[in-house]
Amino acid sequence: MSCLRGLHAADRERIETLAGAAPEHLYDGLLASCCGSSFLLYAEDRDLIPSRTDAEARTFYAQAMACARSNAQLLADRAHHPDTMDERRGAWGGCSRCSHCCIMATAGETGSAAAAAGCSIDPTAFPFLQGQEQGRDEPAPAPVSDGCILRILDSPDHGRRREALLPHARR
Numbered sequence: 472m473s474c475l476r477g478l479h480a481a482d483r484e485r486i487e488t489l490a491g492a493a494p495e496h497l498y499d500g501l502l503a504s505c506c507g508s509s510f511l512l513y514a515e516d517r518d519l520i521p522s523r524t525d526a527e528a529r530t531f532y533a534q535a536m537a538c539a540r541s542n543a544q545l546l547a548d549r550a551h552h553p554d555t556m557d558e559r560r561g562a563w564g565g566c567s568r569c570s571h572c573c574i575m576a577t578a579g580e581t582g583s584a585a586a587a588a589g590c591s592i593d594p595t596a597f598p599f600l601q602g603q604e605q606g607r608d609e610p611a612p613a614p615v616s617d618g619c620i621l622r623i624l625d626s627p628d629h630g631r632r633r634e635a636l637l638p639h640a641r642r
Contacts, residue, residue, distance in 0.1 A: 473626070474501045477619030481563070482602065485613075489599055500597030508566055508624060511538040541565045545621040556618030563620055564612035567601050 478501070479486045489497045514520045516539065521532040533540060541562055549556055595606045602611035 473619055473623050474505055477563075477615040477623075478600075478613055480619075481615040482599075482613035485599055485602070496597070497599070500600050503597055504567075504600055505623065508538055511569060512542065512624070515539040536569050538566060538569045541569065542621075542624045545617055545624065548617065549621060556621060557616045559617035560614040562617040563615035564610075566620065566624075567610070567612050 475486075475497075486497070511520070515537055521528050523529070545556075545562055548559065552559075598604065598606045598608065600612075602613050603609070
């Protein structure tokens with residue numbers, strides 16, 4: 472629900488239009504976004520990604536793409552500036568970019584983003600999440616507040632989703 476509220480506040484017209492025309496697609500996209508970030512955080516926590524284990528690949532991933540990095544930055548921002556988290560912007564675009572990069576990297580290995588991840592975390596299946604009408608449009612993520620993104624990533628439900636996603640993965 473926080474994700475819908477945050478996206479609606481940031482991109483009211485697009486979200487209201489989509490809710491009226493295709494509410495299932497809106498719901499599926501929001502669910503995909505939450506599950507995608509849960510999956511990425513879980514996989515990062517367990518060193519399942521990046522798949523290359525050399526220091527260069529791990530450093531690049533940690534600095535440029537890691538969802539956990541965005542989460543850690545949000546937690547640090549909240550510790551230093553708790554009263555301005557809802558005025559800050561940027562985390563939504565970063566999380567969307569991270570998901571997109573992971574999907575495209577996997578697609579490069581398998582030849583198909585859909586085959587790599589299916590609709591469940593494929594950001595191209597829900598272009599509205601990146602502020603696009605069509606998947607081929609230039610991304611323009613809605614200015615969802617960083618406070619909203621932190622509440623989503625830091626919620627107890629989000630942690631339980633992460634644990635439920637890959638119960639048999641190596642720890």
